[in-house]
Amino acid sequence: xxxxxxxxxxxxxxxAGRALGDPGQITGILGQDSFPLEGFIVAQPAAxxxxxxxxxxxxxxxxxxxxxxxxxxxxxxxxxxxxxPDLSSDMMVALDEQGDTGLVVESLAYFAYDEERSxxxxxxxxxLDRDGKLLQALLKxxxxxxxxxxxxxxxxxxxxxxxxxxxxxxxxxxxxxVATLGDAGEREELQRVIELAAAGNKSGR
Numbered sequence: 001x002x003x004x005x006x007x008x009x010x011x012x013x014x015x016a017g018r019a020l021g022d023p024g025q026i027t028g029i030l031g032q033d034s035f036p037l038e039g040f041i042v043a044q045p046a047a048x049x050x051x052x053x054x055x056x057x058x059x060x061x062x063x064x065x066x067x068x069x070x071x072x073x074x075x076x077x078x079x080x081x082x083x084x085p086d087l088s089s090d091m092m093v094a095l096d097e098q099g100d101t102g103l104v105v106e107s108l109a110y111f112a113y114d115e116e117r118s119x120x121x122x123x124x125x126x127x128l129d130r131d132g133k134l135l136q137a138l139l140k141x142x143x144x145x146x147x148x149x150x151x152x153x154x155x156x157x158x159x160x161x162x163x164x165x166x167x168x169x170x171x172x173x174x175x176x177x178v179a180t181l182g183d184a185g186e187r188e189e190l191q192r193v194i195e196l197a198a199a200g201n202k203s204g205r
Contacts, residue, residue: 012040016047023047023054031062038071038079042123045083052080053087060094064103077107082130089137096142101150109154112170114177131177135190144193151197171198 019026030037030051041048052059066076081088092104114127138147151174158166171194178190 008036008039009043012043015040016044019044019047019051023050026051027055027058027062031058031065033067037062037066038076041076041079041083049080049084049087052091053084056090056094060091060098063091063095064100073103074106074110077103078110081107081111081134082124082127085130085133086137089134089141092138093141096146096150101153105150105153105157108150109157109170111177112154112166112173115173116169128173128177129180131173132180135174135177135193136181136183136186139186139190139193144189148193148196148200151194152200155198155200167198 015026015029026047029035030040030048037048052062063073063076063080066073077088077091080091088107092107095101096104111127111131114124114131118124118127135147138150155167155170163169174194175191178187178194181187181190
């Protein structure tokens, strides 16, 4: 059934108030199948981040168990990247350490079209800045070799059956995201990572 948007927004405000007051008690609500988690993250990013950060294991479980049809785990991660890149990088590191590398790669590939979309969608106006901060955080936390490998896997995620422009759009978005960073040294290092990742997967395999 369809729930009126004013009702949802009001519900989000109530949940957000509780999350900001005692975030640890809200993770159970966020993990319920009936709770529209993606909409909550978009409408109340600070509260969603506070709740997720209060219990990392619960947050990882919430993401993993997200309905693949309604809002896939990678899509939830995409929303969290734009809500808080630092939290998202911590979650990606934890997922990778727990063997969920596939979800990490899908999440990294999910923002491939952000450069194009940010030009026309107002809610993605800061998307490239957030994507850049995510890459910056992952570089610091996991290093150049790890990030090169994961981005390379993201480049080849769809193989030869994916969208024809995926690799080009992804490379363009990565370059644009890195360009938003203020530290010239980190920009150069990330640019080398992107070049190596793209060059290592030119075949899409």
